[in-house]
Amino acid sequence: MNVLVSGGAGYIGSHTVRELIKRNHFVVVLDNLTKWHRAAVQGAELVAGDTADRELLRGLFRKYGIEAVMHFAASSLVGESVRRPSEYYYNNVVKGLSLMDAMVEAGVRFLIFSSTAAVYGEPREVPITEAHPANPTNPYGATKLAVEGAMRWYGEAYGLRYASLRYFNAAGADPAGDIGEDHDPETHLIPLVLKTALGLLPRLEVYGTDYPTPDGTCIRDYIHVSDLAEAHVLALEALAAGAPSAVYNLGNGSGYSVLEVVRAAEEVTGRPIPVHYGPRRAGDPSVLVAGSEKIKADLGWRPRFTSLGDIIGTAWRWHLGHPGGFEK
Numbered sequence: 001m002n003v004l005v006s007g008g009a010g011y012i013g014s015h016t017v018r019e020l021i022k023r024n025h026f027v028v029v030l031d032n033l034t035k036w037h038r039a040a041v042q043g044a045e046l047v048a049g050d051t052a053d054r055e056l057l058r059g060l061f062r063k064y065g066i067e068a069v070m071h072f073a074a075s076s077l078v079g080e081s082v083r084r085p086s087e088y089y090y091n092n093v094v095k096g097l098s099l100m101d102a103m104v105e106a107g108v109r110f111l112i113f114s115s116t117a118a119v120y121g122e123p124r125e126v127p128i129t130e131a132h133p134a135n136p137t138n139p140y141g142a143t144k145l146a147v148e149g150a151m152r153w154y155g156e157a158y159g160l161r162y163a164s165l166r167y168f169n170a171a172g173a174d175p176a177g178d179i180g181e182d183h184d185p186e187t188h189l190i191p192l193v194l195k196t197a198l199g200l201l202p203r204l205e206v207y208g209t210d211y212p213t214p215d216g217t218c219i220r221d222y223i224h225v226s227d228l229a230e231a232h233v234l235a236l237e238a239l240a241a242g243a244p245s246a247v248y249n250l251g252n253g254s255g256y257s258v259l260e261v262v263r264a265a266e267e268v269t270g271r272p273i274p275v276h277y278g279p280r281r282a283g284d285p286s287v288l289v290a291g292s293e294k295i296k297a298d299l300g301w302r303p304r305f306t307s308l309g310d311i312i313g314t315a316w317r318w319h320l321g322h323p324g325g326f327e328k
């Protein structure tokens with residue numbers, strides 16, 4: 001298919017672009033390059049532009065005969081969203097709706113959307129399935145849920161068909177080691193741990209040691225970025241083959257504490273990782289673990305990277321080869 005990937009120069013988008021190309025799809029990346037890097041996009045057309053630019057979208061849909069959109073472009077820092085909700089509603093919701101309107105206008109029917117575990121808020125039980133109530137505790141999660149709601153009604157009214165993929169913690173890098181995670185600022189645990197192993201950070205800050213978990217630190221579900229990428233392509237191909245719109249969780253189904261991640265990274269890197277214990281951060285749930293049975297049953301998706309050591313190993317390969325991230 002001919003697929004437009006918004007935010008395709010970002011971390012998860014660039015890995016998904018690679019997977020799409022591997023499966024012989026034609027890819028146009030639209031990215032405003034506020035957060036990411038040209039070098040992450042290989043083998044696809046890269047258009048520098050914004051999802052709010054209706055004229056640009058109209059032209060791209062026509063020129064490339066676009067049949068589907070994968071929508072990664074978003075602002076996605078939880079803490080920043082609390083301080084600046086207006087920016088998050090504008091970039092994620094207003095521009096998201098504008099992109100969907102452009103799709104409806106051009107007759108582009110299939111949308112794969114990057115949602116998040118943050119739509120659930122504080123979990124009532126784990127593993128969290130798609131049936132768990134959505135009750136986001138920050139503007140970031142609320143904006144993703146708002147777009148999910150809009151997709152449903154666009155489906156009813158305009159025939160838009162969609163898959164909303166609620167990722168847990170994306171991690172790792174393409175095993176080839178040439179693309180990987182390079183956020184600025186970096187807020188994700190595994191890259192911070194590996195930057196500490198490289199000596200780029202003096203120590204890892206651990207937020208909270210009094211959570212109701214075996215070692216007192218938060219537990220999260222880490223899902224390899226290549227497994228996420230594969231899920232996107234499966235979801236797109238299923239929609240195109242007639243599958244109904246759906247919402248799916250994407251996680252490994254097992255949780256690791258912050259300290260377990262640190263120990264696993266020490267093993268992978270063979271280097272000590274100094275930590276500093278600080279207080280809890282507001283709004284961090286103690287345990288987030290995904291139930292991803294629905295996408296396994298519906299689409300036959302299976303994560304290939306189920307071991308934490310393997311996930312960290314791919315990230316380490318990327319960081320060792322690119323300690324300063326992508327060339328700027």
Ligand SMILES: NC(=O)c1ccc[n+]([C@@H]2O[C@H](COP(=O)([O-])OP(=O)(O)OC[C@H]3O[C@@H](n4cnc5c(N)ncnc54)[C@H](O)[C@@H]3O)[C@@H](O)[C@H]2O)c1
Pocket residue numbers: 006007008009010011012013030031032033034035036037049050051052071072073074075076091095114115116117166167168169170171183
């Ligand atoms: N990284 C995670 O663990 C995680 C977890 C759950 C959900 N998500 C979601 O997955 C998506 C991708 O995450 P990521 O970590 O790859 O983020 P990222 O910041 O690496 O990539 C997002 C890309 O979108 C671009 N962008 C942002 N706003 C844009 C706009 N208006 N127009 C055009 N381009 C724009 C940025 O330049 C960037 O290249 C996001 O929607 C995020 O909310 C990420």
